[in-house]
Amino acid sequence: MGQFPITRTATPKARPSDDSLAFGKVMTDHMFLMNYEEGKGWFNPRIEPYGPLSLDPATSVLHYGQAIFDGLKAFRGDDGRIRLFRADRHAQRFDRSARIMSMPPLPVDLIRQSFDALVSVDADWVPRKAGTSLYLRPTIIATDVMLGVHPAHSYLYFLILSPVGSYYKEGVKPVRILASDSHVRAVRGGTGEAKTAANYAQSLAGQQDAAKAGYTQVLYLDGVHRKFLDEVGTMNIMVRIGDEVITPPLAGTILDGVTRASAIELMRDWGLKVQERAISIDEVMQAGRDGTLKEMWGTGTAAVVSPVGTIGYKGEDVLINGGTTGEVTQRLYDAITGIQYGRTNDPHGWTSLVPEMAEAG
Numbered sequence: 001m002g003q004f005p006i007t008r009t010a011t012p013k014a015r016p017s018d019d020s021l022a023f024g025k026v027m028t029d030h031m032f033l034m035n036y037e038e039g040k041g042w043f044n045p046r047i048e049p050y051g052p053l054s055l056d057p058a059t060s061v062l063h064y065g066q067a068i069f070d071g072l073k074a075f076r077g078d079d080g081r082i083r084l085f086r087a088d089r090h091a092q093r094f095d096r097s098a099r100i101m102s103m104p105p106l107p108v109d110l111i112r113q114s115f116d117a118l119v120s121v122d123a124d125w126v127p128r129k130a131g132t133s134l135y136l137r138p139t140i141i142a143t144d145v146m147l148g149v150h151p152a153h154s155y156l157y158f159l160i161l162s163p164v165g166s167y168y169k170e171g172v173k174p175v176r177i178l179a180s181d182s183h184v185r186a187v188r189g190g191t192g193e194a195k196t197a198a199n200y201a202q203s204l205a206g207q208q209d210a211a212k213a214g215y216t217q218v219l220y221l222d223g224v225h226r227k228f229l230d231e232v233g234t235m236n237i238m239v240r241i242g243d244e245v246i247t248p249p250l251a252g253t254i255l256d257g258v259t260r261a262s263a264i265e266l267m268r269d270w271g272l273k274v275q276e277r278a279i280s281i282d283e284v285m286q287a288g289r290d291g292t293l294k295e296m297w298g299t300g301t302a303a304v305v306s307p308v309g310t311i312g313y314k315g316e317d318v319l320i321n322g323g324t325t326g327e328v329t330q331r332l333y334d335a336i337t338g339i340q341y342g343r344t345n346d347p348h349g350w351t352s353l354v355p356e357m358a359e360a361g
């Protein structure tokens with residue numbers, strides 16, 4: 001682990017009880033910061049007490065949204081040790097997002113080391129109750145103070161941490177999703193495969209409409225034909241028709257989900273047939289009607305898998321697997337969480353132990 005200057009907080013916060021944790025509402029005591037200036041590169045990596053940033057109102061990110069982030073988790077295993085899940089892959093995706101958003105290449109190793117360093121400083125904040133975790137939110141914002149539209153010459157990297165509660169406090173629960181014929185998330189040549197702020201700002205209206213119509217999430221269809229599945233909310237989507245699992249390909253409009261990649265690898269390990277190909281909403285609805293649509297689920301860091309119990313499209317609802325969690329969905333959930341909490345072996349080496357600080361304070 002890299003050695004970074006650490007300024008410890010003089011006023012540690014009271015830690016919330018594991019039972020009270022939700023998602024992203026409480027932040028830990030420290031944050032990791034690093035600056036970039038053109039000609040100088042990335043400099044001054046450091047850990048400081050968590051606190052507000054001071055930004056000039058003309059800072060470019062506030063106007064044109066040149067911002068990227070990622071999201072990954074640390075888990076306290078049944079053995080008490082802390083593991084990060086696929087930290088290298090998240091750091092690489094963060095770099096990919098930076099390139100798409102015209103940011104300078106990232107020092108991927110340093111970013112990766114910042115994960116270990118900050119989690120190690122705030123190790124006490126990793127909750128212990130079953131299903132809980134510590135969420136890591138690495139972010140980069142453009143910090144030029146100037147109103148011209150151009151790629152910035154200066155940036156700020158910050159990493160913050162938030163203890164989060166179990167996504168499934170009452171067990172894995174299938175959701176109702178609405179395939180939208182009015183909202184589009186991304187198009188080829190755009191920013192769909194970057195984890196950038198604007199993608200989320202523009203997704204809010206579709207989410208609101210779905211909620212008004214009585215659904216939990218929006219299933220986005222492709223922006224050109226309005227026909228092929230893209231993503232569901234902030235998750236990748238997978239469908240099991242007969243004995244085949246189908247998931248949309250990485251063709252520039254969807255995020256290269258780390259859970260998606262992990263699920264595909266596991267299912268192939270298990271001998272299941274997985275196809276990464278375009279799949280139309282008509283094919284899904286028809287399979288729903290004729291009973292060959294066995295399961296459908298979303299994948300993502302927050303929920304791991306989220307079973308789809310009902311899919312709605314153009315006024316028709318199709319019930320999937322009687323509205324209950326399917327067999328492959330449950331198996332993926334058990335396998336991935338087993339690896340994350342160190343309950344089962346980790347054949348692909350997806351987890352890494354966070355070095356514990358020799359001394360605290």
Ligand SMILES: Cc1ncc(COP(=O)(O)O)c(C=O)c1O
Pocket residue numbers: 071231233234235236255256257258259260299300301302
């Ligand atoms: C738009 C979008 N798609 C998919 C995902 C799932 O990706 P991952 O499995 O890496 O969390 C996320 C969440 O990160 C997301 O925001």
